[in-house]
Amino acid sequence: MADVKKIVQSGAMENVPVNRYRLLLPVLALLLLASHWFRQGDFGLAAALAGLAGLLFTRQAWLRPIVLAALLWGGYVWAQTVVDLITIRLVFDLPWMRLTGIMSGIILLDGLAMASLLGGGSEAWFDRDREWAWPRAAIFAITVVCLAVARNKVGFPILLADRYLPGWGWGEVFLLGFYGQWVGSHMRTPLGHRRYRPRIWGLFSALFFLQLGLGLLGADRMLMTGTLHLPVPAMIVAGPVFRGGGFFMLVLFGVTLILVGPAWCSHLCYIGAWDDAMSRLRARPFAPRASRGLSLWGRGATLLLTVGAAWGLRALGVPGVSAVLFGAAFGLIGVGMMLFFSRRRGMMVHCAEFCPIGLVGNLLGRVSPWRIRIGADCLQCGACVPRCRYGALDADRLAKGRPALSCTLCGDCVSACSDNQIGYAFPGLSPNNARTAFIVLAVSLHAVFLGVARI
Numbered sequence: 001m002a003d004v005k006k007i008v009q010s011g012a013m014e015n016v017p018v019n020r021y022r023l024l025l026p027v028l029a030l031l032l033l034a035s036h037w038f039r040q041g042d043f044g045l046a047a048a049l050a051g052l053a054g055l056l057f058t059r060q061a062w063l064r065p066i067v068l069a070a071l072l073w074g075g076y077v078w079a080q081t082v083v084d085l086i087t088i089r090l091v092f093d094l095p096w097m098r099l100t101g102i103m104s105g106i107i108l109l110d111g112l113a114m115a116s117l118l119g120g121g122s123e124a125w126f127d128r129d130r131e132w133a134w135p136r137a138a139i140f141a142i143t144v145v146c147l148a149v150a151r152n153k154v155g156f157p158i159l160l161a162d163r164y165l166p167g168w169g170w171g172e173v174f175l176l177g178f179y180g181q182w183v184g185s186h187m188r189t190p191l192g193h194r195r196y197r198p199r200i201w202g203l204f205s206a207l208f209f210l211q212l213g214l215g216l217l218g219a220d221r222m223l224m225t226g227t228l229h230l231p232v233p234a235m236i237v238a239g240p241v242f243r244g245g246g247f248f249m250l251v252l253f254g255v256t257l258i259l260v261g262p263a264w265c266s267h268l269c270y271i272g273a274w275d276d277a278m279s280r281l282r283a284r285p286f287a288p289r290a291s292r293g294l295s296l297w298g299r300g301a302t303l304l305l306t307v308g309a310a311w312g313l314r315a316l317g318v319p320g321v322s323a324v325l326f327g328a329a330f331g332l333i334g335v336g337m338m339l340f341f342s343r344r345r346g347m348m349v350h351c352a353e354f355c356p357i358g359l360v361g362n363l364l365g366r367v368s369p370w371r372i373r374i375g376a377d378c379l380q381c382g383a384c385v386p387r388c389r390y391g392a393l394d395a396d397r398l399a400k401g402r403p404a405l406s407c408t409l410c411g412d413c414v415s416a417c418s419d420n421q422i423g424y425a426f427p428g429l430s431p432n433n434a435r436t437a438f439i440v441l442a443v444s445l446h447a448v449f450l451g452v453a454r455i
């Protein structure tokens, strides 16, 4: 029967024959579900389910729990459909027994498909990247669920696909979930994290400003609501103080603080990516040292200035346009700092010593338990110090066993230590599991932001 016979080389699956025909039921069940949504006019969801069926042939282990979850949800969809159809038929006094028989067959097929996926033979089939199956599945699931909830709860089409191709929103959700798990798989090692973080962060920032640019040029569907805001991070706090409302960005920022602490400033901020890129124009930071006074007092002063100015302008009844000019001037000073200081010093001077939101992130990010910790067996060799562009490491900090306030959990230092003495910490988790869980959350947020973060 099995034309594709392969012996899985590892663990309990040894000697289990692999047979691609085991995929028959799951593929059929997914395609039936896809055809149901196609008939309902949800082409994006139909395409996503058909895509999922096709992906099964890649043998990637992360797909197994995802397809199981999709089929479980499919069983619920079919059951609800049966109830709806029978109710309609009863209302119109139409026969319903045959319909019930057919639909029961479909639900049975869905259940058999799940049973087939749970069997040992299927486990043998999904033999690619078993080690990171759950993190990849988790990133896909978190991204898809968050985007689906945002899409349902927000009162306007929040996804670009829904704006330009009505009915295809689920297609975008699926693609972003797929992209997220792909990014996660490349960030599984500290070195991969160090290499891919600036790339995906830069990509996010580029797409964010591309949408803003196109929106300003007239493609107003590229703008979130049509109401423009300044893309200056300080406005996350100062904006609501001036307007007395408009808390969306503040809430988004707060959620990231709870989930990943100050990692907004190393993975998610649309402007921080510029400072990162500028600092990387110098291969290694010049005379790296932990930022001290300016990190706290410098950013404390800009925080007081921006919030105080917003409050004062509001109290004086200054028109919004003047406030926008003030905010834009503040943003331009920040860009100047990137060009003149970050570029020359190879450090993120703007983020670590000037941006008030960076300070808010560093201070309030402490509500989240994520930390970078330096082990007791650290040799104090200093190999990690020049990796830190946020000025959070120096000999003093190594001796104290933890980075300075300006640490944003970027993870760049982790791959520098050949003795694994510096790394992520989370209560109750081993350093390795803490890092994996952090990557899952940070990458999922990144993928969600790609879908919904625009002005």
Ligand code: SF4
Residues within 6 Å of the ligand: 233, 264, 265, 266, 269, 270, 271, 272, 273, 275, 350, 351, 352, 355, 356, 357, 358, 359, 361
């Ligand atoms: S410090 Fe400011 S600009 Fe830099 S990443 Fe954080 S919020 Fe963005």
Ligand code: SF4
Residues within 6 Å of the ligand: 372, 387, 388, 389, 390, 391, 392, 393, 403, 406, 407, 408, 409, 410, 411, 412, 413, 414
């Ligand atoms: S201490 Fe490490 S994780 Fe923290 S900002 Fe510096 S390089 Fe990034």
